[in-house]
Amino acid sequence: xxxxxxxxxxxxxxxxxxxAVVSLFAGVLFGRASEVHFVELDQQLMExxxxxxxxxxxxxxxLERFTQRLPALRQHLGQQPDLTVRxxxxxxxLWFDSSPGLPPQLPVxxxxxxxxINGIDYRVLNPSSDTQNTPRxxxxxxxxxxxxxxxxxQRLIWMTVGLSALATAILGAWAARSGLRPLxxxxxxxxxxxxxxxxxxxxxxxxxxELAELASAFNAMLERLxxxxxxxxxxxxxxxxxxxxxxxxxxxxTQVTLTRPRSIDDYRETLHSNLEELQWMAQLVxxxxxxxxxxxxxxxxxxxxxxxxxxxxxxxxxxxxxxxxSQIALxxxxxxxxxxxxxxxxxxxSNLLDNALRFTPGGGAIKVLIEETASHVxxxxxxxxxxxxxxxxxxxxxxxxxxxxxxxxxSSEHAGLGLAITQSIIRAxxxxxxxxxxDGMTRFVIELPSRx
Numbered sequence: 001x002x003x004x005x006x007x008x009x010x011x012x013x014x015x016x017x018x019x020a021v022v023s024l025f026a027g028v029l030f031g032r033a034s035e036v037h038f039v040e041l042d043q044q045l046m047e048x049x050x051x052x053x054x055x056x057x058x059x060x061x062x063l064e065r066f067t068q069r070l071p072a073l074r075q076h077l078g079q080q081p082d083l084t085v086r087x088x089x090x091x092x093x094l095w096f097d098s099s100p101g102l103p104p105q106l107p108v109x110x111x112x113x114x115x116x117i118n119g120i121d122y123r124v125l126n127p128s129s130d131t132q133n134t135p136r137x138x139x140x141x142x143x144x145x146x147x148x149x150x151x152x153x154q155r156l157i158w159m160t161v162g163l164s165a166l167a168t169a170i171l172g173a174w175a176a177r178s179g180l181r182p183l184x185x186x187x188x189x190x191x192x193x194x195x196x197x198x199x200x201x202x203x204x205x206x207x208x209x210e211l212a213e214l215a216s217a218f219n220a221m222l223e224r225l226x227x228x229x230x231x232x233x234x235x236x237x238x239x240x241x242x243x244x245x246x247x248x249x250x251x252x253x254t255q256v257t258l259t260r261p262r263s264i265d266d267y268r269e270t271l272h273s274n275l276e277e278l279q280w281m282a283q284l285v286x287x288x289x290x291x292x293x294x295x296x297x298x299x300x301x302x303x304x305x306x307x308x309x310x311x312x313x314x315x316x317x318x319x320x321x322x323x324x325x326s327q328i329a330l331x332x333x334x335x336x337x338x339x340x341x342x343x344x345x346x347x348x349x350s351n352l353l354d355n356a357l358r359f360t361p362g363g364g365a366i367k368v369l370i371e372e373t374a375s376h377v378x379x380x381x382x383x384x385x386x387x388x389x390x391x392x393x394x395x396x397x398x399x400x401x402x403x404x405x406x407x408x409x410x411s412s413e414h415a416g417l418g419l420a421i422t423q424s425i426i427r428a429x430x431x432x433x434x435x436x437x438x439d440g441m442t443r444f445v446i447e448l449p450s451r452x
Contacts, residue, residue, distance in 0.1 A: 110126050329364075
């Protein structure tokens with residue numbers, strides 16, 4: 001398998017290619033401009049010399065008269081070693097060649113052209129203003145030195161293209177390697193991340209602007225992983241802690257019962273005690289499975305029209321006797337319509353009402369307020385009693401979490417999963433839940449989408 005080029009090599013080759021293309025394009029333009037410039041200079045020079053030759057040959061419309069002007073023509077051409085002239089009579093016969101090596105046929109079309117004779121480059125000019133009674137002139141200007149200059153310039157252009165591409169490749173590789181140093185640092189930190197080093201973070205302040213967003217996302221990912229790992233570790237410890245007490249009770253009751261023979265009633269009493277512990281453990285396992293399904297998005301609530309006023313009234317009726325024993329007033333105001341799963345929402349609201357009853361002192365009150373807007377329905381369950389510190393509110397929905405020792409139960413009846421299950425149910429319905437506690441009032445607020 002062919003090895004892949006590194007990003008630094010790709011950038012270096014890209015820089016070199018771009019530089020070569022730009023240099024070549026600039027060189028071609030410069031060469032073309034130089035060639036056009038030389039043509040213009042040659043044309044100006046030849047036209048000026050043509051004017052002098054015409055003055056010299058003025059009136060020489062016969063061979064005899066041309067022969068009389070020939071010494072003056074030769075004297076003038078002697079002062080112009082790079083100029084060659086062919087003169088033909090008005091009838092087209094050859095009268096004179098300043099150079100014996102000219103071919104019999106030369107371009108006759110009017111204007112400026114190019115020609116190579118015996119390895120020498122010439123610029124050829126055929127005037128278009130000649131009349132039938134004047135000699136016909138053809139001027140040839142030696143431009144070999146121009147061609148040599150253009151050839152040297154082309155070689156220089158190619159050399160410049162090659163050297164600039166090589167220099168750019170080297171500098172581009174160095175610049176790319178220096179610019180990608182934050183990526184290598186990021187790769188090293190990512191390679192060093194493990195369960196014991198999830199607190200590693202990328203230094204965002206040292207990152208270039210293009211990588212700052214990536215570094216921020218990477219740090220946010222590490223923070224989420226660290227938080228999830230800490231929660232998982234705490235969760236595992238909490239499970240072990242919660243299961244240790246009932247298991248210890250089961251072992252103790254069973255060992256004590258087996259120390260000596262006992263009556264059937266004693267065995268029956270021990271089995272009933274063990275059954276209570278086993279039922280609590282079974283409920284704990286069921287709740288954990290329920291939360292696991294919620295974590296993996298497997299809770300799929302049914303969508304049926306619900307009248308929240310009726311559902312809350314049914315739950316308040318169920319808890320009426322418990323509230324009456326503690327002289328707690330239960331009230332409900334407002335109503336609303338949503339589409340949701342009746343059993344799941346009853347479980348969520350029941351958890352909140354049960355929680356409120358346990359922490360509302362005698363003579364207190366629990367009030368359920370339902371408000372409906374165009375976009376959502378808000379359910380507020382408020383109870384009087386000792387408040388919850390503001391720093392503890394974000395953790396209320398953590399599994400196995402109790403707000404403080406004063407609000408913990410002394411038995412294993414409540415494992416601290418009720419609020420976590422309630423939050424999972426509300427989120428499965430596309431809603432949100434939060435807790436507010438101040439001025440001797442604790443309030444759980446649920447927001448659910450309205451029925452459409």
